[in-house]
Amino acid sequence: MRRLLPFAAVALLLATAAARDGFDRWVDRTFLPDLLADTSVEVRDRHGDLLRAYTVEDGLWRLGASVEQVDPAFVDMLLNYEDKRFFEHVGVDPWAILRAAWQAVGQGEVVSGGSTLTMQVARLLENSGTGVWQGKLRQVRLALALERQLSKRDILNLYLTHAPYGGNLEGIRAATLVWFSKEPNRLTPAQAALLVALPQSPNARRPDRFPSIASAARDRVLLRVAAAGVLSDGDVEAALSEPLPRKRYVFPVSSPHLADRAVEALPDAQGHDLTIDRHLQSRLQTLAHHTVQGLGRKLSIAIVVADHEGGETLASIGSAGFSGEDQRQGFVDMTQAKRSPGSTLKPLIYGLSFDQGLVHPETMIRDAPVRFGTYAPQNFDGQFRGDLRVSEALALSLNIPVVLLTEELGPANLMAGLRRAGTAPKLAGGKAGLAVALGGVGMTLEELVQLYGGIARGGDAMDLHWRLSESSVESHEVMSRSAAWHVGHILSGIAPPAGAPRNRLAYKTGTSYGHRDTWAIGFDGRHVAGVWIGRPDGTPVPGAFGAEIAAPILFDVFQYIKPQLEPLGPPPPEAILLSNAQLPEPLRQFRGRYAVFKAPSNRLTLTFPPDGARLADTGEGITVKLKNGAHPFTVLANGVPIAMGVRRDEVALPDVGKGASTVTVIDAAGQSDRVEIWVD
Known part of the structure; x- marks a missing residue:
């Protein structure tokens, strides 16, 4: 009998190893859904602020989100309420399942769920239900597979992108923009608590339609996370009195x-x-x-x-x-x-x-x-x-x-x-x-x-x-x-x-x-x-x-x-x-x-005597005839004024002198004209 015990132990170890290897192969063969689901196309301004977004299939608002874009207080509240051992388990938390079962037996109703955040992500990715055991088994298998291929941060990002928040809203950013008209990087404790509670019953807890139900769900989150030391008593008291949003804001356009x-x-x-x-x-x-x-x-x-x-x-x-x-x-x-x-x-x-x-x-x-x-x-x-x-x-x-x-x-x-x-x-x-x-x-x-x-x-x-x-x-x-x-x-x-x-x-x-x-x-x-x-x-x-x-x-x-x-x-x-x-x-x-080469047709012109004329000195002077220009005129002979204040277009010049002369006429606007003549 004693000789059989070592053989039984070895057989048990082998069976356990085989079961483990079979389990690993079962997990590794898991078909993963598309992890890159369509998210709303975003148009942003020079500072990264949202200018406009576009809906995806079926008119859904699903904006991409990451942990870095979200208020850390919300993440702490979410993990404390939904999955305290998120960073320790491998996708399924046996202790949470046992706790949920014990509470259900002790109180005759479901008090808390055993689903981890990873299991919730699995359900969201495949849009599968939670009430059928085949669906729950599929979530377990997919959660285990996700944990092997993704980091914890990646899984959190998937939750922040796909979690439902009522109506056609998916993801934390769509939720905060519609319910609070703000990005999720800064949230009040009351806002964070509402966003933790909404995904469990996104339509039944809509604050614009069912404010009393939404308020009760939010308050349960606040009291539980306060008991865990996440919030101070003063923060909880202020959050409990903060009014709920009573309408949906429109997306930025x-x-x-x-x-x-x-x-x-x-x-x-x-x-x-x-x-x-x-x-x-x-x-x-x-x-x-x-x-x-x-x-x-x-x-x-x-x-x-x-x-x-x-x-x-x-x-x-x-x-x-x-x-x-x-x-x-x-x-x-x-x-x-x-x-x-x-x-x-x-x-x-x-x-x-x-x-x-x-x-x-x-x-x-x-x-x-x-x-x-x-x-x-x-x-x-x-x-x-x-x-x-x-x-x-x-x-x-x-x-x-x-x-x-x-x-x-x-x-x-x-x-x-x-x-x-x-x-x-x-x-x-x-x-x-x-x-x-x-x-x-x-x-x-x-x-x-x-x-x-x-x-x-x-x-x-x-x-x-x-x-x-x-x-x-x-x-x-x-x-x-x-x-x-x-x-x-x-x-x-x-x-x-x-x-x-x-x-x-x-x-x-x-x-x-x-x-x-x-x-x-x-x-x-x-x-x-x-x-x-x-x-x-x-x-x-x-x-x-x-x-x-x-x-x-x-x-x-x-x-x-x-x-x-x-x-x-x-x-x-x-x-x-x-x-x-x-x-x-x-x-x-x-x-x-x-x-420069052509004078305007209406400019001041000295029409007589013509340029280069040879005139005889009769003792009565020389007659000068003008055309256009602005009165009064000034007439110069060889640069010396010999007639000023002339207001006629024809004037006699007695003192030109014999020999070569240059006769110049200037009008009131500064226009001028001149001719070269010879007087015998």
Whole structure:
């Protein structure tokens, strides 16, 4: 008998080993479900804050979550309530099962479950029930397999991503965003306790529908974890009196149009990090919503803000509200719509003209009726102002002077300037004409902000971008530093709208033909912004002007960006800072590209005697005849005044003298003419 005992022990050990090996093979052969379940695509701002998320299958909100994103106090509370030995067991906790069974026998009902967090993850991954023994066995097997292939942190992450929290919510982040309108990184003890209790009966304990049941479940969690020493008595007392959330918050829908563009551009990406500043975006969305409330029912608004130093888009509002149910067509992204820019291209034309040496800000230019074939541009008010400085013509946004400059530049050069700025202007016809200067080309709000950003950067094109991973590409020079400074200096001197701060914001307004679009684009030393207001369907808005509608909103936008504007900076060393009288003669008055060689038709002219004439001295002097010019005239012979205050176009000069003489006439406007004669 004694000899049989060792053999029995050996046999038992062998049987145990075989059973263990068979058990291991059974666990190792476990088919694992897909651990990479779809989670909501997230679009985040420059700081990582959620701008927008998209539902997964069946309309579920399931946001990815990790332990690092969650308040540590919640994790402590969860483990103490659900699975105290989580970091010690291998997926199944025999002691918890025995405890649950003992409590059930002793009290005649189920007091606590024996499922570990790993078993709950197994159930969530396969969406299996808990009441059938086959399902429970499958959870045990899967839990053991998960523990062999994943770390404890990975298993916790799966729970934080898949745990149900009522309705179409899965995962801790979806829960905190909907129930508390916050990320789960900072939770009150009451909030954490509710989130521990919800997954056990996610629909029966919904606080918005069954507040008493939810409150009781939360309080049980609080009292149990308090008994375990996780919370102090003071924390528990405060948590028990904290009200439950009584409604679901909606998921963030910030910068929805840009979020859709990001997802459409990279449809396989799970996350998209944008350059948007969520707080600025939210404030400007509210501003846009309030702005259109006082306007027509069909009007919409679009706003773009960028940092022109780096070209990063900080805010992008495509409409007053992201909805297609109203007449504003909120789903249409008006930052991308090609519309007529009205007068907003004028700063570019003047800057290019400065660089070409056609004019200087102090150059006089004539605002008078003009015709180019069948095209006869008119000023917006139908008036003409005669000669005025170029800087005044830009500040007053006069049409005729800028068309004159465009005719000298050539519309093709204007289009080339737009392309160097990084824009893609759209022509209705095949060839650019002079009407481009007044808005006869399609531009988007983003493109206009990009154009003005280049001017603000000292003439270097701004690479406007909105994806955080992108960096600025090599830029092209749109205009010289001096030209850009002159343009910015002129624009900053334009009077602000009524009630707006006199902060020297450099800005320009525009109104398209038929009052279909109103614009205001502006910049300071750091930021550039643009506002469009109109109807998405392109129908006219009678009486709408950019200066009256869009400009006040632009000034409001800069108030939201920062309380004080940043200065534009001093002029570059090469900038010519002279008065009109100090300018070279060709730059004092704009007369077109041939001004140096061809006198204007209405200039002062000495018509008699003709240049080179040989005259006889009759003793009665020489008669001089004049044409055009402004009275009074001054006549000089060989540099010496011999007649002053002349107010007639014909005058006799008695003291010219014999021999060669130079006769010069100067009018009141400073125009002059002269002839060389010989008197016998």
